[in-house]
Amino acid sequence: MEDKEVFLKIDNRDRLMELSQTIRKELPFSASMHNCLVLHARGYASSQDFYELKAPSNNPVILSRSKGEQDAVTLFCCEAAVGLLMEGLEKTSLIDWTKPFFFLHLPVYMAEGIRALVDRRAGGQGDFQFVDTFLYSKEDDEEDVVCPAGMRVCHLGERGVRQLHAAWQYNKYVDVSKLLSFARHPTNVGVYEAGVGEVHRVELTSLQRAEDEESAVAWVALTFYGTTGMLYTVESHRRRGLARLALRVFSCLQDKQGLVPHAFVEEYNDSSRRLFSQLPGWRSITQTLIVGVKISLH
Structure with missing residues (x-):
């Protein structure tokens, strides 16, 4: 037939x-x-x-x-x-x-x-x-990425991925086991508390993975559809620029991996629109x- x-x-x-x-x-x-x-x-x-x-x-x-x-x-x-x-x-x-x-x-x-x-x-x-639709261009981002004292930037460990899944508004569509498998690859960034440390430049080529039992305080990740998403900061650490930090590191990492950093922002989401509009290298370019x-x- x-x-x-x-x-x-x-x-x-x-x-x-x-x-x-x-x-x-x-x-x-x-x-x-x-x-x-x-x-x-x-x-x-x-x-x-x-x-x-x-x-x-x-x-x-x-x-x-x-x-x-x-x-x-x-x-x-x-x-x-x-x-x-x-x-x-x-x-x-x-x-x-x-x-x-x-x-x-x-x-x-x-x-x-x-x-x-x-x-x-x-x-x-x-x-x-x-x-x-916001698109990132490395050519328009020449600023160093700096992490504040008492913090460090890593890829998410297991607890961080579980935190991400629990906070994600669409988590009912995706089992956490799929996110854990996806997170074995460099498709996410988390910000973690560090007991000591000074303000330091983030070395993008040597980003480590957090320990599986560590809790993150902010994170961002690729969705399964290749978009930047799941951005979140725990309430006790908000208004400290940690979401901005995670996004800046994540944008650079995607670019280095040959991906195209981009994000979708709904009409009602004024806070995300302000955030992406102020990030180096990002600009609103079309609609999706x-x-x-x-x-x-x-």
């Missing part, structure tokens, strides 16, 4: 890396898909399956779907290939329109096509949200679309 599926599953890590480099030229719109491809190509993450459209095109059309129960679909193509993508989404069996799910981190130029698709396939039951199909985003 002829296979009528229009998307081909990618099982080769080299192909994932090749695609990440191909779409990097489409920044800032490709940032999330680029990072996600890199994380999976390197074996850091295994939370998604990736597919590319079989139709011949000079520009790749990529779909990724979270494993297990389908609850998130991410898409990328350049603006010139949006028509091909929409045709593929009409025909694919990879999306079950009878169940609730999310379209995550879509370029704004897909908005019209996705809205029409949701109207046809899901009876218009789509909650559309546009979020500001998130769609809850048969799911409220609010």
Whole structure:
């Protein structure tokens, strides 16, 4: 029987890396898909399956779907290939329109096509949200990263990862064991109390991992979708610049790893908008679309 599926599953890590480099030229719109491809190509993450459209095109059309129960679909193509993508989404069996799910981190130029698709396939039951996209450029960040006395910056140990999971507003979607596995790779930064010490420059090339029993006081990490997220400072240590410190270290580390540091900020989140607007190297550059199909985003 002829296979009528229009998307081909990618099982080769080299192909994932090749695609990440191909779409990097489409920044800032490709940032999330680029990072996600890199994380999976390197074996850091295994939370998604990736597919590319079989139709011949000079520009790749990529779909990724979270494993297990389908609850998130991410898409990328350049603006010139949006028509091909929409045709593929009409025909694919990879999306079950009878169940609730999310379209995550879509370029704004897909908005019209996705809205029409949701109207046809899901009876218009789509909650559309546009979020500001902040992008980091190392070229615009020439300041040294300095840690205050009595603190040190490390990758998170096990207790730090468990703290992160407990504080994360979306933790119900991700089992802590998956975060613990993900955290074995350099995809997070934590700030820890140190008994002694002076103000010191953070050495990014020799960042250590905290002991598993140590508690962090601030942290930030990559999500499974390649975005900067889960930023948090424990209440007793707020207003000391520790979130800013964690973000600055994390931004530089991502850049060194060939990732594209970026973050999404909702319209109502004034504190995060102020923080990213004041960070060296960061600026708001576009918007990104998130769609809850048969799911409220609010």
